[in-house]
Amino acid sequence: MWAVETYGKKATRWGNENAGIEIPSGDRWLIHAANDSAGVGYSVSMVFVDEAWKVKRSVVDDSLAPTMAERNQPQLWLVSTAGDSTSDLMTAYRQRALDKLEADDPGSVLLLEWSAPAEADPNEVDTWQWASPEWNTKREAFLRQQWNNVEESAWRREYLNQWVIRSDHWLRDSWWNDTLDPSIELPADGEWSVAIESDFDGMGHAVAIAARDRDQFVIRVTTHRTIKEADEQLAAIRAAHPQLHVAVTPGYVDRLEQRFDTLVGQREAAAATQTLLDLFDQKAIRHDGSQILQEHFGASTISRRQAGWVLTAPMGRSGVYAGRAVMFALWNAAKTPRPVPMIRARRRA
Numbered sequence: 001m002w003a004v005e006t007y008g009k010k011a012t013r014w015g016n017e018n019a020g021i022e023i024p025s026g027d028r029w030l031i032h033a034a035n036d037s038a039g040v041g042y043s044v045s046m047v048f049v050d051e052a053w054k055v056k057r058s059v060v061d062d063s064l065a066p067t068m069a070e071r072n073q074p075q076l077w078l079v080s081t082a083g084d085s086t087s088d089l090m091t092a093y094r095q096r097a098l099d100k101l102e103a104d105d106p107g108s109v110l111l112l113e114w115s116a117p118a119e120a121d122p123n124e125v126d127t128w129q130w131a132s133p134e135w136n137t138k139r140e141a142f143l144r145q146q147w148n149n150v151e152e153s154a155w156r157r158e159y160l161n162q163w164v165i166r167s168d169h170w171l172r173d174s175w176w177n178d179t180l181d182p183s184i185e186l187p188a189d190g191e192w193s194v195a196i197e198s199d200f201d202g203m204g205h206a207v208a209i210a211a212r213d214r215d216q217f218v219i220r221v222t223t224h225r226t227i228k229e230a231d232e233q234l235a236a237i238r239a240a241h242p243q244l245h246v247a248v249t250p251g252y253v254d255r256l257e258q259r260f261d262t263l264v265g266q267r268e269a270a271a272a273t274q275t276l277l278d279l280f281d282q283k284a285i286r287h288d289g290s291q292i293l294q295e296h297f298g299a300s301t302i303s304r305r306q307a308g309w310v311l312t313a314p315m316g317r318s319g320v321y322a323g324r325a326v327m328f329a330l331w332n333a334a335k336t337p338r339p340v341p342m343i344r345a346r347r348r349a
Helices: 002-007 057-068 088-102 125-130 137-147 152-159 173-178 227-240 250-255 266-281 291-299 321-335
Strands: 020-022 028-030 046-049 075-078 192-198 205-213 216-224 244-248 301-305 308-312
Touching (some): 046 057, 075 088, 266 308, 266 321
Antiparallel strands (some): 020 028
16 A cells, blocks of 8 residues: 555555565565465565464575575564474574574674563463563453463463474473473582584584482583584583583584593484483473473474484474483483482491
């Protein structure tokens, strides 16, 4: 309507094909379906992807991103509510945005997010406020009405912007929720198992810690944009705790200046995957509800490999490295014998 008012009826095209605006200067705004043909044949200054939770990552990576290669200061906008564990486009790009914002030079990244923490109670009004850019009595009344009508998984996605795990996923909601304990800390005594894993494309790195605390295992994980940042995190952990068991992948070995204890790869991943499943099933894991970890676990699958069943990413996807780092850390921590209390007695003469 704005274009018709400003430039006349010839400036606009309606319908399912080639809908958009073209003004006399030659500038164009085009509406395309989010499929493998989106953007093909154009040179694009700005791509705006709406409802990105349901758009395939290949549409952006393979079809849209290449159209911006020769533009001056191109922009890619991803706008969406949260999705489930199949929403690899939004989770992957969001993770990279977080990694860049934590770096010394964040570059040209803007991240605007209104979402409730993963551990927040969906029934609480305070939780609703987390995911509301504007809060007033009208919105509160609307959400109270919707809370009684909307299934909880949809409520978490659409009104709290909490990423959920699809119902047929290996990580059951009950496993995740029953092992949530935001207040628990890593034990001050005993051995910490540390594992370092990188994304398949080398664009992200994770450092995980798992430590036995009586009959349970406390886990923590951090993600990093560069391998140097992972180095620094490992050095900080060494300085904070003297008893470590360090597991690394073959690609990281050459960077280590200090000792490591275990080299892990696909052969070890089969045993580590089974350990991860067993500990979740036994509710022996304690985590802080990290949204990054939930997303990485959610993006993963368990597939048959030569070594056995392995936690990995579906073909053509990435963004599970934090989950794999935690898996390897838990595997080593579970092999550490449980401390046995010693009773000493001395016989009197």
